[in-house]
Amino acid sequence: MNDAIKIVVVGNGMVGHHYVEQLRQHCPAADITVLSGEPRLAYDRVHLSEFFAGKTADDLMLTSEAHYESLGVRFLCNAWVENIDRQSRQVWLTDGRHLVYDKLVLATGSYPFVPPIPGNDQPHCLVYRTIEDLESIQASAAQSRVGVVIGGGLLGLEAANALKQAGLEAHVVEFAPQLMAVQLDEGGGKLLREKIEALGVRVHTGKATERIVAGNQSRYRLEFKDGEALETDLVLFSAGIRPQDSLARQADLAVGERGGIVVNDRCQTSDPDIYAIGECALWQGRIFGLVAPGYQMARVAAGHLAAGDESFTGADMSTKLKLLGVEVGSIGDAHGRTEGALSYQYQNQPLGIYKKIVVDAKQKRLLGAVLVGDSSDYDTLLQYALNGIELPKYPESLILPSSSEKPGLGADALPMTATVCSCHNVSKGDIVSAIDEGACELAAVKSCTRASTGCGGCSALLKNMVDTELAKRGVEVKKDICEHFAFSRQELFHLVQVEKIRTFDELLNQHGQGLGCDICKPAVASILASNWNEFVLARAHVGLQDTNDTFLANMQKDGTYSVVPRVPGGEITPDKLIVIGQVAKKYRLYTKVTGGQRIDLFGARVEHLPEIWRELIDAGFETGHAYGKSLRTVKSCVGSTWCRYGVQDSVGTAIDIENRYKGLRSPHKIKMAVSGCTRECAEAQSKDVGVIATDKGWNLYVCGNGGMKPRHADLFAQDLDTDTLVRYIDRFLMFYVRTADRLQRTSVWLESLDGGLDYLKEVIIGDSLGLAGELEAQMQKVVGTYQCEWKTAISSEENLKRFRQFVNADKPDANIQFVEERGQWRPATAEEKNRLANSQAIPVRQLTNDTQSA
Amino acid sequence: MQWNSLCKISDLIDNSGVCAYLEEEEGTGRQLALFKLVLADGGQKLFAIDNWDPIGQANVLSRGIAGSIQGEPVVASPLYKQRFSLVTGRCLDDDSVRVPVYPVRLHEGAVQVANVQLAELEEAC
Numbered sequence: 001m002n003d004a005i006k007i008v009v010v011g012n013g014m015v016g017h018h019y020v021e022q023l024r025q026h027c028p029a030a031d032i033t034v035l036s037g038e039p040r041l042a043y044d045r046v047h048l049s050e051f052f053a054g055k056t057a058d059d060l061m062l063t064s065e066a067h068y069e070s071l072g073v074r075f076l077c078n079a080w081v082e083n084i085d086r087q088s089r090q091v092w093l094t095d096g097r098h099l100v101y102d103k104l105v106l107a108t109g110s111y112p113f114v115p116p117i118p119g120n121d122q123p124h125c126l127v128y129r130t131i132e133d134l135e136s137i138q139a140s141a142a143q144s145r146v147g148v149v150i151g152g153g154l155l156g157l158e159a160a161n162a163l164k165q166a167g168l169e170a171h172v173v174e175f176a177p178q179l180m181a182v183q184l185d186e187g188g189g190k191l192l193r194e195k196i197e198a199l200g201v202r203v204h205t206g207k208a209t210e211r212i213v214a215g216n217q218s219r220y221r222l223e224f225k226d227g228e229a230l231e232t233d234l235v236l237f238s239a240g241i242r243p244q245d246s247l248a249r250q251a252d253l254a255v256g257e258r259g260g261i262v263v264n265d266r267c268q269t270s271d272p273d274i275y276a277i278g279e280c281a282l283w284q285g286r287i288f289g290l291v292a293p294g295y296q297m298a299r300v301a302a303g304h305l306a307a308g309d310e311s312f313t314g315a316d317m318s319t320k321l322k323l324l325g326v327e328v329g330s331i332g333d334a335h336g337r338t339e340g341a342l343s344y345q346y347q348n349q350p351l352g353i354y355k356k357i358v359v360d361a362k363q364k365r366l367l368g369a370v371l372v373g374d375s376s377d378y379d380t381l382l383q384y385a386l387n388g389i390e391l392p393k394y395p396e397s398l399i400l401p402s403s404s405e406k407p408g409l410g411a412d413a414l415p416m417t418a419t420v421c422s423c424h425n426v427s428k429g430d431i432v433s434a435i436d437e438g439a440c441e442l443a444a445v446k447s448c449t450r451a452s453t454g455c456g457g458c459s460a461l462l463k464n465m466v467d468t469e470l471a472k473r474g475v476e477v478k479k480d481i482c483e484h485f486a487f488s489r490q491e492l493f494h495l496v497q498v499e500k501i502r503t504f505d506e507l508l509n510q511h512g513q514g515l516g517c518d519i520c521k522p523a524v525a526s527i528l529a530s531n532w533n534e535f536v537l538a539r540a541h542v543g544l545q546d547t548n549d550t551f552l553a554n555m556q557k558d559g560t561y562s563v564v565p566r567v568p569g570g571e572i573t574p575d576k577l578i579v580i581g582q583v584a585k586k587y588r589l590y591t592k593v594t595g596g597q598r599i600d601l602f603g604a605r606v607e608h609l610p611e612i613w614r615e616l617i618d619a620g621f622e623t624g625h626a627y628g629k630s631l632r633t634v635k636s637c638v639g640s641t642w643c644r645y646g647v648q649d650s651v652g653t654a655i656d657i658e659n660r661y662k663g664l665r666s667p668h669k670i671k672m673a674v675s676g677c678t679r680e681c682a683e684a685q686s687k688d689v690g691v692i693a694t695d696k697g698w699n700l701y702v703c704g705n706g707g708m709k710p711r712h713a714d715l716f717a718q719d720l721d722t723d724t725l726v727r728y729i730d731r732f733l734m735f736y737v738r739t740a741d742r743l744q745r746t747s748v749w750l751e752s753l754d755g756g757l758d759y760l761k762e763v764i765i766g767d768s769l770g771l772a773g774e775l776e777a778q779m780q781k782v783v784g785t786y787q788c789e790w791k792t793a794i795s796s797e798e799n800l801k802r803f804r805q806f807v808n809a810d811k812p813d814a815n816i817q818f819v820e821e822r823g824q825w826r827p828a829t830a831e832e833k834n835r836l837a838n839s840q841a842i843p844v845r846q847l848t849n850d851t852q853s854a
Numbered sequence: 855m856q857w858n859s860l861c862k863i864s865d866l867i868d869n870s871g872v873c874a875y876l877e878e879e880e881g882t883g884r885q886l887a888l889f890k891l892v893l894a895d896g897g898q899k900l901f902a903i904d905n906w907d908p909i910g911q912a913n914v915l916s917r918g919i920a921g922s923i924q925g926e927p928v929v930a931s932p933l934y935k936q937r938f939s940l941v942t943g944r945c946l947d948d949d950s951v952r953v954p955v956y957p958v959r960l961h962e963g964a965v966q967v968a969n970v971q972l973a974e975l976e977e978a979c
Contacts, residue, residue, distance in 0.1 A: 121946065469967065482920075483923070514922045514925065515869070515920070515922035515927065516919070516921040517922065517930070517937075518937070520921075521919050521921060522919070539867070542867060542870060543867060543868060543869040543870035545919075547917040550917065555914070555933065557912065559914045559917075559933075805873060806863045806873055807865045807872045807874050808861045808865075808874050809883075812874060813885070813913050815913050830911070
């Protein structure tokens with residue numbers, strides 16, 4: 001090793017660490033020493049604010065001592081360089097040690113700029129850069145009520161989020177008239193401010209802080225130039241960064257007028273044996289304060305040592321991020337400063353969305369963009385901007401919300417030079433050649449190109465690209481459901497149907513391997529049920545079901561279950577309401593009205609479920625399938641029977657539809673609704689199947705969704721008579737059941753269908769596949785074999801054996817405990833259980849098994 | 855090692871779990887999740903782990919779906935779906951979590967468990 005090239009890296013931030021990894025690849029024999037000024041090795045500064053969301057310093061680590069040892073990299077922590085002796089090529093540490101180098105790499109990063117405000121050096125005036133800073137903020141926050149961030153840029157808003165998460169009343173003070181003035185235009189900045197204020201962070205723009213003095217109510221008082229003041233207990237400076245270039249100055253390397261170590265395209269400083277990379281480096285008069293350009297510099301510098309010829313050619317400073325939960329994106333020339341630039345804007349005040357694109361004078365190229373409130377167009381826009389792709393005829397279509405007409409930019413449309421992963425600088429060409437060289441699945445492409453292993457922002461684009469390229473080469477893209485079956489759900493469905501397979505074991509023996517798992521078992525159980533509709537608790541099927549299906553009830557966090565009887569269309573007689581009340585009272589269940597117009601009874605112990613159901617069934621109730629991936633409810637408004645505006649009997653139709661499809665097992669849950677007039681009180685357009693009355697019949701809507709990703713349903717057919725309506729729903733549902741992925745709701749399924757809504761209309765209405773008769777027949781079979789699963793369950797002693805806590809003892813689960821709240825029983829918290837164990841008096845629901853006699 | 859008979863083999867369900875009570879001292883006991891897996895060759899294997907899900911904080915592991923991951927028998931918690939090895943108790947989705955595993959055998963038609971954690975046994979050896 002003696003004649004190996006000696007490389008000393010000063011600084012072990014994200015960029016310094018990336019350099020070490022790159023260098024080790026390029027020069028396996030190099031003698032590398034890393035000096036970290038911090039007490040620990042490199043960690044993820046980009047996700048620093050997660051420290052306040054419960055992450056620890058360990059979670060944020062990018063490397064470890066063991067990892068560096070395995071790379072054969074020497075390292076010193078808490079090591080500060082005092083000076084560089086370029087003559088003898090040595091660096092001297094503050095503790096007197098010195099190291100000889102052949103090449104020196106400065107990755108010293110930057111330091112937070114603290115404006116020269118009198119009073120800025122007091123104990124609770126802090127900065128936000130290192131883990132030690134965060135620890136100080138945490139300690140200070142513990143003794144504070146109000147916190148102010150000075151600086152309304154990207155980092156400042158991150159810092160405000162941290163203060164909010166630490167439980168403080170958070171303020172942001174910004175000198176400029178708007179937030180994020182570098183990345184956003186006025187409109188974007190204004191909306192961002194509104195959204196952030198709605199989240200409880202107070203924003204003060206156009207404020208110059210003159211001094212920090214002792215406060216009256218709080219620890220400090222910020223006095224502004226305009227005479228106003230703000231009281232706070234904690235001040236956090238986030239007013240920009242300055243390059244850490246003091247070593248370079250001392251060593252007489254060229255530095256910029258306003259700081260930064262001058263580098264060339266190879267990242268060499270004015271001394272060719274010394275490199276500078278990351279935020280300390282100044283390239284063509286610019287500092288790059290983002291991690292991706294820093295990584296690029298690290299690659300260039302490491303490659304240069306190994307005689308590589310890559311150059312640093314500047315970097316795109318576009319960013320997409322979530323600030324306090326608000327989506328923000330900024331691309332290229334966001335302010336439209338290019339000569340002749342024109343812009344298009346879309347603003348949706350009710351939803352809080354602002355989008356702007358900046359294009360060149362000929363409207364052929366995208367120059368920049370601003371997105372606030374919805375950054376879903378970011379990836380597509382960025383590709384247009386970076387690759388100079390010609391804009392569509394109506395560029396505004398790129399940001400307008402009319403989803404069906406938006407021209408998608410598929411992986412195919414991108415040129416080979418397009419950057420897919422900017423963290424690791426992987427182009428489409430790199431990905432294509434990796435595939436040409438034999439990488440034939442996503443994981444292989446990722447590991448040999450490193451694409452999508454940084455921030456992960458490109459993962460969807462990468463997957464799309466790999467799938468497209470593989471498909472072009474005739475490679476079948478793996479859509480295996482799990483390691484036990486090399487088939488997609490749709491293929492498994494087909495196998496079960498064609499080969500008339502009736503059990504999981506049969507399917508596994510003939511087409512699978514291993515024992516199955518919690519992915520494939522419930523999926524196959526659902527497929528078997530959709531085809532043959534056998535009792536889900538039959539011996540061959542019971543082990544396949546999720547616990548909710550096994551116990552025909554919904555497991556809650558404490559291991560108890562909730563019980564939901566079916567209330568078709570939400571119509572219920574007074575007598576049945578009374579029975580629900582009586583059962584709830586007798587078994588001391590918590591009751592809540594659901595969004596699906598029925599009543600959920602919580603807190604049932606597994607051993608009580610059969611008796612609860614016996615009483616409900618005696619009163620005429622049936623199971624509500626709230627536990628299954630199956631039809632849940634058909635919600636309805638009161639309709640023409642009562643309502644002055646109703647034009648059809650929505651309740652009657654809802655009841656008929658619910659009774660028709662109850663018990664149908666499907667890839668995911670299905671919700672429906674029927675509205676009696678165009679006022680749409682049943683909210684049918686947010687359901688998988690929505691029916692709205694017209695004066696001529698029914699309009700059918702499909703593939704709507706509420707929940708996590710709301711989707712407005714699409715109008716599928718108009719003015720149908722009731723028979724046709726039911727036939728279309730039969731076909732639609734069965735086509736979904738046959739072709740969707742596991743756990744794929746109709747909304748996502750539709751978006752994944754080639755040809756989308758028009759294709760679906762052709763299949764269901766136009767019968768383009770000649771399937772309509774078969775789909776209807778299959779649905780008729782399911783409808784004809786319906787059984788109330790609870791009725792079947794309680795009719796056999798064998799089935800009931802599952803419904804006990806212990807196979808060998810008649811005891812309850814002692815961990816299940818309840819306390820009273822608002823006149824009902826709810827699960828005791830861990831702390832309440834402790835108090836109960838120490839027999840401190842709080843009202844408790846009896847734990848004994850004698851509820852029947854209660 | 856003392857073996858406790860908990861139930862008959864016929865009380866177990868193929869490829870599924872049940873919960874059994876193992877009395878320790880008068881009035882106190884432990885909840886065990888017992889599984890019977892039928893292997894590809896038709897043979898069967900018994901497993902006993904604690905019923906307590908340390909992540910979901912409830913006695914529910916016996917009600918999870920049993921199966922295998924890369925050949926290792928596992929159960930997936932019915933609450934948050936983390937998978938636990940039935941052999942070692944290790945959580946496949948979180949290295950820092952492990953549930954106790956107990957020796958179990960079939961003896962004259964009875965399922966028997968020893969109240970000693972396998973990890974302790976291994977350490978003792």
